[in-house]
Amino acid sequence: MAGRWKNDLTENDVTLEGSYLSRRSLLAGMAGVGLAGVTGLPTVAKAEALKANTFEEITSYNNFYEFGTGKDDPAKNAHMLTTAPWTVKIDGMVDKPGDYQFEDIMAKMTIEERLYRFRCVEAWSMVVPWNGFELADLLNLAGVQSGAKYVAFETLYRPEEMPGQKTRVLKWPYVEGLRLDEAMHPLTIMATGIYGKDIPNQNGAPLRLVVPWKYGFKSIKSVVRITLTDKEPPTSWNRANGREYGFYSNVNPEVDHPRWSQASERRIGGGLFAKRVPTLKFNGYETEVASLYDGMDLTKFY
Numbered sequence: 001m002a003g004r005w006k007n008d009l010t011e012n013d014v015t016l017e018g019s020y021l022s023r024r025s026l027l028a029g030m031a032g033v034g035l036a037g038v039t040g041l042p043t044v045a046k047a048e049a050l051k052a053n054t055f056e057e058i059t060s061y062n063n064f065y066e067f068g069t070g071k072d073d074p075a076k077n078a079h080m081l082t083t084a085p086w087t088v089k090i091d092g093m094v095d096k097p098g099d100y101q102f103e104d105i106m107a108k109m110t111i112e113e114r115l116y117r118f119r120c121v122e123a124w125s126m127v128v129p130w131n132g133f134e135l136a137d138l139l140n141l142a143g144v145q146s147g148a149k150y151v152a153f154e155t156l157y158r159p160e161e162m163p164g165q166k167t168r169v170l171k172w173p174y175v176e177g178l179r180l181d182e183a184m185h186p187l188t189i190m191a192t193g194i195y196g197k198d199i200p201n202q203n204g205a206p207l208r209l210v211v212p213w214k215y216g217f218k219s220i221k222s223v224v225r226i227t228l229t230d231k232e233p234p235t236s237w238n239r240a241n242g243r244e245y246g247f248y249s250n251v252n253p254e255v256d257h258p259r260w261s262q263a264s265e266r267r268i269g270g271g272l273f274a275k276r277v278p279t280l281k282f283n284g285y286e287t288e289v290a291s292l293y294d295g296m297d298l299t300k301f302y
């Protein structure tokens with residue numbers, strides 16, 4: 001996984017019929033999905049051109065219910081949030097539990113750029129050039145103990161700065177969770193930037209989870225606590241409506257939301273010209289992550 005821009009190509013995008021990309025960029029892309037060994041490929045490939053959304057789009061159309069439920073509320077209100085100093089408590093089944101200062105974490109982590117598709121369960125999507133580090137590196141820093149099976153995450157609870165927390169739209173603080181193997185997967189990152197700038201408050205400053213093959217609500221923002229546990233942790237949207245939002249929430253065009261189709265998505269951008277594009281299984285990361293769910297009925301574990 002040495003590519004600078006990981007997963008701007010997936011195996012699904014690589015066919016032998018077209019020639020949109022230079023061989024060099026194809027291989028650069030493939031290196032990102034662990035296929036760098038395929039150097040003898042006879043011809044160039046057709047790739048989905050993953051065109052990143054603009055900074056403006058990514059930072060003005062948000063879900064962050066701590067700042068209101070409207071898509072423009074986070075951009076309007078999130079300036080109220082104080083993000084320094086920032087502490088992440090890492091506890092539970094780890095060798096080195098404690099309060100980790102954001103700066104100390106940053107000093108130890110390798111920040112990379114990752115161009116990822118981002119798919120909200122509401123059937124809109126963007127393409128975001130994140131900066132961040134692999135969650136696995138942080139978990140390894142804390143030392144995951146052998147009995148741990150899940151990772152639980154918690155967002156800051158500070159109603160003075162997060163007016164949405166004075167409402168009962170969700171039970172606060174916002175919580176999320178992953179299975180340990182999902183959390184350790186190299187595609188799973190803690191994002192700290194967008195387009196090389198510090199991540200704006202409305203996108204989850206100073207650090208938020210990004211799990212690109214899952215619906216956006218799994219990618220919890222403004223994280224203050226990470227707990228290793230042996231039990232499946234509660235998650236905010238599952239707790240709010242378990243029939244509509246499962247623990248796994250892998251992007252899946254074949255499993256509709258009870259109230260709408262998940263077969264396609266509206267790609268934000270272009271105003272009236274926003275396009276509808278087909279939704280990809282595991283949001284286009286099937287090659288990398290499908291094996292995590294071998295033998296699981298994805299209609300049951302939605």
Ligand SMILES: Nc1nc2c(c(=O)[nH]1)N[C@H]1C(S)=C(S)[C@@H](COP(=O)(O)O)O[C@H]1N2
Binds near residue numbers: 217
């Ligand atoms: N703490 C917290 N994290 C959250 C949310 C939220 O309301 N609160 N919304 C989730 C949802 S539904 C989505 S789609 C993404 C949106 O991320 P973005 O605003 O950076 O696009 O954040 C997720 N993380």
Ligand SMILES: [Mo]
Binds near residue numbers: 063119120121122216
């Ligand atoms: Mo979402």
